[in-house]
Amino acid sequence: MNIGAAARRTGLPSKTIRYYEEIGLIRPARDSNGYRDFSETDVHKLAFLGRARSFDFSIEDCRSLLALYEDSSRASGDVKRIAQGHLDRIDARLAELNEMRRTLSSLVDTCAGDGRPDCPILQDLAAEETDLS
Template identity: 50%
Template sequence: MNIGTAATQTGLPVKTIRYYEEIGLVTPDRRANGYRDFSEACVEQLRLLAQARHLGFSLEECRRLLSLSADEGRASRDVRALAQQNLEAVREKIASLSALEAQLQRLIAQCHGDDAPDCAILDDLMGQRGN
């Protein structure tokens, strides 16, 4: 199938598919006219990449997942370890976002939000108030 059909079937933009090919994550066949020809196996790899990226896996982790998916002798513990690492990274991001949320809530609570020019938010952002 052509790249447009592969994009439709996977939900990935054509540009992303081209990028994945450029960095060696997928290798579609080439027709005599030079056009890409995506096999069903290649589309399955693209689906895996789409889902893995949606779950926050890095491109290198995706490369490892593709390798593991192609290895019939793989140990599920290797896949689990990658997922566990990704889960820890997600938890760290959540903690960081929670801290940002608390800081923003504090700043918003300190701002009067009226017609006066004084603004606790701007003061804080400019380092004129203690954190």
């Protein structure tokens, strides 16, 4: 199967698939004309990678997960550890973003948004840190 067909099958851009080969996530065979020739196994791996990436797992996490996926004697604990670590990162990011959203949306709400120059958003950004020392 050519790269275009693999791309259609997996929903990944051809560019991304070439990149995954370049960094050693997959090793598709080659035809005599130099074209990549993807097996069903390759397509499965690509789909696996696509789904893992959709969870925002890093490429290195994906590499580990793929290795575990291919190792039938894996321990689910190893998989869980990676997933839990990632979940923790997601939670940390969610906390950050929620805090930003809270502050920013209250600033946006109190800004008149008209032609006048007064703006609580700029006031906040420019605020001197209150130094209690």
